[in-house]
Amino acid sequence: MTQRRPTMHDVARAAGVSPATVSRVVNNERYIREETRAAVERAIAELGFERNEAARSLRPGQTTDTVALVIEDAVNPFWSAVTDGAEEVARRHQHMLVVASTRQSYDRERDLLRDLVLRRRVDGVLVVPTAHTQRDLHAELGRWAPMVFLDRVPAGVPADAVVLDNQGGARQAVQSLVEQGYRRIAYVGGDPSVTTGRSRLAGYKQALKRAGLPFDPALVRLNAHTVGDARTAAADLIEAGEVDAFFADNNRMCVGVLHAARGARVGVAAFDDIEFADLLPHPVTLVTYDAAAFGAHAAELLFARINGAGTSPKRSVHRTTVVTRGG
Amino acid sequence: MTQRRPTMHDVARAAGVSPATVSRVVNNERYIREETRAAVERAIAELGFERNEAARSLRPGQTTDTVALVIEDAVNPFWSAVTDGAEEVARRHQHMLVVASTRQSYDRERDLLRDLVLRRRVDGVLVVPTAHTQRDLHAELGRWAPMVFLDRVPAGVPADAVVLDNQGGARQAVQSLVEQGYRRIAYVGGDPSVTTGRSRLAGYKQALKRAGLPFDPALVRLNAHTVGDARTAAADLIEAGEVDAFFADNNRMCVGVLHAARGARVGVAAFDDIEFADLLPHPVTLVTYDAAAFGAHAAELLFARINGAGTSPKRSVHRTTVVTRGG
Numbered sequence: 001m002t003q004r005r006p007t008m009h010d011v012a013r014a015a016g017v018s019p020a021t022v023s024r025v026v027n028n029e030r031y032i033r034e035e036t037r038a039a040v041e042r043a044i045a046e047l048g049f050e051r052n053e054a055a056r057s058l059r060p061g062q063t064t065d066t067v068a069l070v071i072e073d074a075v076n077p078f079w080s081a082v083t084d085g086a087e088e089v090a091r092r093h094q095h096m097l098v099v100a101s102t103r104q105s106y107d108r109e110r111d112l113l114r115d116l117v118l119r120r121r122v123d124g125v126l127v128v129p130t131a132h133t134q135r136d137l138h139a140e141l142g143r144w145a146p147m148v149f150l151d152r153v154p155a156g157v158p159a160d161a162v163v164l165d166n167q168g169g170a171r172q173a174v175q176s177l178v179e180q181g182y183r184r185i186a187y188v189g190g191d192p193s194v195t196t197g198r199s200r201l202a203g204y205k206q207a208l209k210r211a212g213l214p215f216d217p218a219l220v221r222l223n224a225h226t227v228g229d230a231r232t233a234a235a236d237l238i239e240a241g242e243v244d245a246f247f248a249d250n251n252r253m254c255v256g257v258l259h260a261a262r263g264a265r266v267g268v269a270a271f272d273d274i275e276f277a278d279l280l281p282h283p284v285t286l287v288t289y290d291a292a293a294f295g296a297h298a299a300e301l302l303f304a305r306i307n308g309a310g311t312s313p314k315r316s317v318h319r320t321t322v323v324t325r326g327g
Numbered sequence: 328m329t330q331r332r333p334t335m336h337d338v339a340r341a342a343g344v345s346p347a348t349v350s351r352v353v354n355n356e357r358y359i360r361e362e363t364r365a366a367v368e369r370a371i372a373e374l375g376f377e378r379n380e381a382a383r384s385l386r387p388g389q390t391t392d393t394v395a396l397v398i399e400d401a402v403n404p405f406w407s408a409v410t411d412g413a414e415e416v417a418r419r420h421q422h423m424l425v426v427a428s429t430r431q432s433y434d435r436e437r438d439l440l441r442d443l444v445l446r447r448r449v450d451g452v453l454v455v456p457t458a459h460t461q462r463d464l465h466a467e468l469g470r471w472a473p474m475v476f477l478d479r480v481p482a483g484v485p486a487d488a489v490v491l492d493n494q495g496g497a498r499q500a501v502q503s504l505v506e507q508g509y510r511r512i513a514y515v516g517g518d519p520s521v522t523t524g525r526s527r528l529a530g531y532k533q534a535l536k537r538a539g540l541p542f543d544p545a546l547v548r549l550n551a552h553t554v555g556d557a558r559t560a561a562a563d564l565i566e567a568g569e570v571d572a573f574f575a576d577n578n579r580m581c582v583g584v585l586h587a588a589r590g591a592r593v594g595v596a597a598f599d600d601i602e603f604a605d606l607l608p609h610p611v612t613l614v615t616y617d618a619a620a621f622g623a624h625a626a627e628l629l630f631a632r633i634n635g636a637g638t639s640p641k642r643s644v645h646r647t648t649v650v651t652r653g654g
Contacts (some may be wrong), residue, residue: 074411075619080401084428098393098440099425101414116423157430257605276585276602279582
């Protein structure tokens with residue numbers, strides 16, 4: 001039983017516009033009224049107009065041999081290692097990798113993804129969603145090119161995703177601090193609306209509970225966004241004499257905590273590896289993993305989709321290992 | 328006085344092939360005999376066939392709105408900061424940035440550049456040449472798209488380049504070690520055929536000379552390519568009791584030297600910043616600069632070329648500052 005697939009003309013008719021206008025919306029061209037764009041996008045969604053049809057009508061027989069990686073920023077060593085792993089896989093599949101940064105702005109994420117998927121027609125996208133990612137955006141764009149979420153999962157989007165074992169890793173690191181004898185363990189972290197942060201905080205609570213330690217909200221400092229923020233938060237807690245150890249929920253938070261902890265006799269654990277841990281004069285417990293392999297893993301899933309593998313969304317969890325270094 | 332510009336048909340005639348074959352070579356398609364490719368490339372070079380003609384014949388009225396950055400690898404924090412700065416400038420010019428890594432292989436550099444310039448038609452390329460870069464490659468590809476060399480300059484290619492003040496920075500860092508009282512200062516570095524390494528070694532020698540200290544080749548350890556290599560080289564020198572300080576010629580070498588120097592009473596200086604320097608229990612002297620601004624600076628020069636600015640090659644030196652941190 002085959003059904004006729006909708007064409008661009010069907011979309012135009014349903015939206016009450018010309019096929020040329022549909023093409024302009026699909027190409028993400030400028031100077032299209034917002035209502036017109038919305039009407040066309042609604043018609044595309046309702047008719048289930050598929051990327052393949054678009055490709056056939058607009059770009060006959062071509063692929064761009066390009067995939068995109070949309071990250072937060074290229075400077076954080078976590079993202080640069082992920083980029084390196086993804087680039088290597090893209091190269092093996094004869095694709096180039098375009099790298100773009102959201103800098104945690106949803107507006108920028110939306111503009112980038114539209115440009116990459118609709119105008120530049122990349123063959124697929126690896127995307128680290130921002131905290132404010134809208135479900136509709138990914139539903140709309142996922143129709144045109146396979147997308148794999150990396151590191152985080154936006155709420156309510158049934159999509160492919162490759163994430164770290166955030167909860168398990170955080171739990172084990174905090175358990176390690178408990179085993180080292182610490183009892184008043186603070187949590188320093190970023191945006192609690194991001195799934196990674198939420199899961200790591202859950203792991204922290206779980207470890208306290210298993211150790212029979214009380215959860216004290218006064219020891220949880222969230223919404224630190226820079227090394228400086230984390231340093232200030234940790235210094236405040238040390239000065240108040242309220243803590244004997246810290247769990248930092250990522251590598252930036254860890255650097256800030258380490259600055260505050262210089263000379264203080266406090267334990268430190270963190271999510272993410274830090275290269276210089278061995279050089280520190282005191283021990284630090286880290287949730288480590290192979291970031292390049294993580295990026296490569298996500299890229300392999302993306303290429304499997306590009307090459308037509310299955311359709312039911314796949315969630316893959318990359319394992320972590322807790323190590324104590326330095327001292 | 329205007330001369331008729333050569334067309335693809337002229338190239339085809341000169342090379343004794345069909346225009347379609349010229350197009351296939353220019354498009355870097357597969358399954359072209361190496362001799363045919365060589366004949367076409369020779370004809371292109373001899374006739375001075377220009378990119379504009381190619382663009383007009385093959386891609387009428389279009390640009391790709393894409394520029395490329397070809398670096399060594401994405402993981403080194405130096406390259407990731409450069410990438411971040413270049414991406415921001417590309418974005419301001421409504422361009423996407425494709426990032427590709429040579430991993431220090433000339434074969435890979437050649438394949439990447441041909442693919443980017445000839446097949447994908449990027450509007451311009453920022454490239455960090457490998458140690459073995461061939462003059463002909465850049466002369467050939469520079470005809471099709473503006474290229475700006477970043478960080479290093481291949482010998483004998485009169486091209487745009489943005490570099491750091493390698494010699495001056497290294498000289499000042501070694502002078503600082505002398506002022507700190509060190510007299511037997513070793514040099515740990517990578518490939519001496521790369522211009523950055525050569526200039527930094529020259530700065531080291533200059534500082535010794537100015538201080539009236541002898542240059543001892545036994546204290547110079549080159550061809551270290553990894554953190555592990557640098558660590559071994561530095562550990563050997565420490566064990567022999569031959570040195571009281573090290574100058575490491577980049578951030579990777581510095582991490583290796585710092586590992587070897589743990590617990591030893593030796594001075595350490597290095598080219599490049601390292602984020603964790605403040606956390607170390609001993610001082611380290613660093614040649615710092617704004618790597619993101621460096622990448623942005625090179626990208627701005629590339630866009631000036633893309634937009635038609637001048638033609639005489641421009642060499643721009645980005646300044647460095649020596650600081651002592653940690654301790």
